[in-house]
Amino acid sequence: AQRVTQPEKLLSVFKGAPVELKCNYSYSGSPELFWYVQYSRQRLQLLLRHISRESIKGFTADLNKGETSFHLKKPFAQEEDSAMYYCALRWRAGNNRKLIWGLGTSLAVNP
Amino acid sequence: EAQVTQNPRYLITVTGKKLTVTCSQNMNHEYMSWYRQDPGLGLRQIYYSMNVEVTDKGDVPEGYKVSRKEKRNFPLILESPSPNQTSLYFCASSLLPGQPQHFGDGTRLSIL
Numbered sequence: 001a002q003r004v005t006q007p008e009k010l011l012s013v014f015k016g017a018p019v020e021l022k023c024n025y026s027y028s029g030s031p032e033l034f035w036y037v038q039y040s041r042q043r044l045q046l047l048l049r050h051i052s053r054e055s056i057k058g059f060t061a062d063l064n065k066g067e068t069s070f071h072l073k074k075p076f077a078q079e080e081d082s083a084m085y086y087c088a089l090r091w092r093a094g095n096n097r098k099l100i101w102g103l104g105t106s107l108a109v110n111p
Numbered sequence: 112e113a114q115v116t117q118n119p120r121y122l123i124t125v126t127g128k129k130l131t132v133t134c135s136q137n138m139n140h141e142y143m144s145w146y147r148q149d150p151g152l153g154l155r156q157i158y159y160s161m162n163v164e165v166t167d168k169g170d171v172p173e174g175y176k177v178s179r180k181e182k183r184n185f186p187l188i189l190e191s192p193s194p195n196q197t198s199l200y201f202c203a204s205s206l207l208p209g210q211p212q213h214f215g216d217g218t219r220l221s222i223l
């Protein structure tokens with residue numbers, strides 16, 4: 001069955017430290033993966049997707065098919081990065097496509 | 112401005128009193144979806160709609176109904192709300208299923 005696992009519920013780092021939010025997926029087909037971010041009291045918004053291979057707000061994420069992972073990384077965390085981060089997998093269900101979500105990781109960046 | 116609009120933003124009501132949370136998008140998106148967000152449980156999909164008059168159950172559809180009579184609107188209906196439906200609800204839309212979604216601001220429901 002398709003699954004997205006974010007093993008850390010809460011991640012706390014100091015400002016300027018590197019941060020890695022883990023995401024592992026389970027899917028036998030060709031996956032499409034996304035990271036969404038939700039800042040306090042704001043709506044969920046797309047942060048980045050693996051097919052665009054871009055860096056947004058200093059974050060990057062590389063799809064590792066061998067390890068079935070799509071970890072989100074930033075070399076130097078900032079206080080404004082404190083938010084809830086969700087990893088999502090797009091997969092094909094018959095003729096349809098679906099999105100499934102990880103449970104989220106709350107990132108706290110301390111001064 | 113492209114947006115997904117939910118109403119109301121907050122609602123406190125009592126068990127059994129029917130309520131509807133509206134969702135409207137102005138992007139001509141085919142796909143719309145309702146989620147609930149609960150602490151420790153993340154986002155769980157309630158219902159989704161691939162197109163007008165096409166709706167399907169998500170992961171937690173019990174106690175909810177939806178309708179998609181027109182492309183822009185996707186209301187969530189709680190016929191007989193119960194306290195376990197107290198949650199934060201998000202509506203989302205995308206041009207096609209599985210594409211990056213635009214989310215509304217959320218509706219916080221409290222069922223007493």
